[in-house]
Amino acid sequence: MARKIGSRYTAHQILGRGSAGTVWLGEGPDGPVAVKLLREDLASDQELVGRFVQERSALLGLDHPHVVSVRDLVVDGNDLALVMDLVRGTDLRTRLDRERRLAPEAAVAIVADVADALAAAHAAGVVHRDVKPENVLLDMQGPLGPGGSHPALLTDFGVAKLIDSPRRAPSGAPGARASATTTRIIGTPDYLAPEIVEGLPPRAAVDIYALATVLYELLAGFTPFGGGHPGAVLRRHVTETVVPLPGIPDELWQLMVQCLAKAPASRLRASELSLRLRDLLPLLAGMPPLDVDEPDEPEPEQSSAEPAPEAESPRRRGVVPLVPGSATDSNRDTHTSMRVPGPDELAGGALGTARVPRPAGGHRPGSARHRAETARKRRLALTAGAVALAAALGVGTWLATSGDEPPPQDTKHSTPAKP
Numbered sequence: 170m171a172r173k174i175g176s177r178y179t180a181h182q183i184l185g186r187g188s189a190g191t192v193w194l195g196e197g198p199d200g201p202v203a204v205k206l207l208r209e210d211l212a213s214d215q216e217l218v219g220r221f222v223q224e225r226s227a228l229l230g231l232d233h234p235h236v237v238s239v240r241d242l243v244v245d246g247n248d249l250a251l252v253m254d255l256v257r258g259t260d261l262r263t264r265l266d267r268e269r270r271l272a273p274e275a276a277v278a279i280v281a282d283v284a285d286a287l288a289a290a291h292a293a294g295v296v297h298r299d300v301k302p303e304n305v306l307l308d309m310q311g312p313l314g315p316g317g318s319h320p321a322l323l324t325d326f327g328v329a330k331l332i333d334s335p336r337r338a339p340s341g342a343p344g345a346r347a348s349a350t351t352t353r354i355i356g357t358p359d360y361l362a363p364e365i366v367e368g369l370p371p372r373a374a375v376d377i378y379a380l381a382t383v384l385y386e387l388l389a390g391f392t393p394f395g396g397g398h399p400g401a402v403l404r405r406h407v408t409e410t411v412v413p414l415p416g417i418p419d420e421l422w423q424l425m426v427q428c429l430a431k432a433p434a435s436r437l438r439a440s441e442l443s444l445r446l447r448d449l450l451p452l453l454a455g456m457p458p459l460d461v462d463e464p465d466e467p468e469p470e471q472s473s474a475e476p477a478p479e480a481e482s483p484r485r486r487g488v489v490p491l492v493p494g495s496a497t498d499s500n501r502d503t504h505t506s507m508r509v510p511g512p513d514e515l516a517g518g519a520l521g522t523a524r525v526p527r528p529a530g531g532h533r534p535g536s537a538r539h540r541a542e543t544a545r546k547r548r549l550a551l552t553a554g555a556v557a558l559a560a561a562l563g564v565g566t567w568l569a570t571s572g573d574e575p576p577p578q579d580t581k582h583s584t585p586a587k588p
């Protein structure tokens with residue numbers, strides 16, 4: 170079912186769907202390409218088409234080995250398409266879903282590649298604004314690097330900016346937005362820098378924060394502030410701090426903490442981050458994935474940050490599509506559009522709901538699973554104490570015949586305090 174895109178490209182088969190459109194495997198005058206065909210309702214939005222053309226040079230100007238280059242923009246009748254380099258491989262989300270956690274060396278090598286891509290983009294004045302595993306493609310035809318990782322390429326440059334328009338919806342219409350009092354956040358909650366939540370314009374440092382969040386996720390298997398209602402996720406970015414991952418080398422952790430700093434000016438620049446990550450690779454060689462358990466999901470909490478209407482449908486990681494009305498076949502609608510929470514809403518957020526990493530087998534203090542685990546350990550300790558006592562007394566049959574647990578004080582080898 171081939172279809173023509175403009176006069177120069179033919180789309181042959183669908184590679185996947187995102188919230189803004191469908192990506193096709195295509196053919197152009199210079200060989201195979203990937204064609205991202207924007208959704209029809211976006212393509213028929215005259216303002217968006219105008220900006221699409223305006224952004225042309227910024228989108229086309231990025232040429233770097235770790236950037237999925239946009240080669241052409243096509244505006245043709247109802248079609249609005251970005252023609253990109255074709256990456257033969259998979260995206261980082263798919264790899265992470267498959268492996269749950271990556272070995273530190275592989276994770277750091279991938280993130281260093283993305284940091285290189287960001288360094289080039291930032292030098293050209295382009296902020297990505299939507300760094301996340303879905304937008305990192307792994308080139309399976311590229312050479313294997315440290316930790317057995319294929320080269321990583323960052324894609325979807327400029328798309329968030331294109332779609333984050335100050336479009337004027339008819340007043341009162343559903344989805345009307347961008348009035349002075351209801352500035353909206355566009356992005357993916359788990360990766361949004363605190364300054365965006367606070368309503369500041371996105372600068373290069375937001376990409377560093379998002380990339381450090383991706384690195385944390387590759388190592389831990391979950392993001393530091395994710396889980397639960399999108400409003401709660403946004404608030405945690407502003408009010409909570411990350412907790413060290415068990416077993417992580419200190420040098421790597423310090424780097425991550427610096428890039429997850431609440432103050433954008435405290436974060437490293439992309440080029441320095443890349444250098445420092447690559448410096449760490451020899452230290453991480455051969456290290457297995459960290460032994461971290463999934464955190465307990467935060468207790469549901471009330472959030473006053475108003476979600477977009479789509480947030481009401483249950484979705485993975487509590488997120489909603491970037492563009493109202495979008496549907497994807499990948500179950501990866503990882504964008505949200507929300508009102509910026511007010512200062513009062515943010516100030517009320519230090520509820521201790523951040524995901525606390527646990528060494529394998531542990532549970533968050535106070536959680537139901539932690540209480541159950543504590544009770545189980547206590548029973549084990551009581552039994553162990555009873556066994557020791559029985560052994561000491563030479564009455565092995567006592568355990569078998571007694572249904573009563575000995576009182577707790579019997580389980581401890583307490584030494585009376587000396588006067």
Ligand SMILES: Nc1ncnc2c1ncn2[C@@H]1O[C@H](COP(=O)(O)OP(=O)(O)OP(=O)(O)O)[C@@H](O)[C@H]1O
Pocket residue numbers: 184185186187188189190191192203205237253254255256257259260303304306324325491499501502503504
């Ligand atoms: N240049 C490319 N080469 C090969 N495959 C690609 C390319 N760009 C995207 N894809 C694949 O197409 C699919 C959809 O990509 P798309 O960028 O539209 O969505 P997404 O990033 O997963 O989601 P969203 O747009 O909601 O952020 C993904 O599975 C991705 O792996």
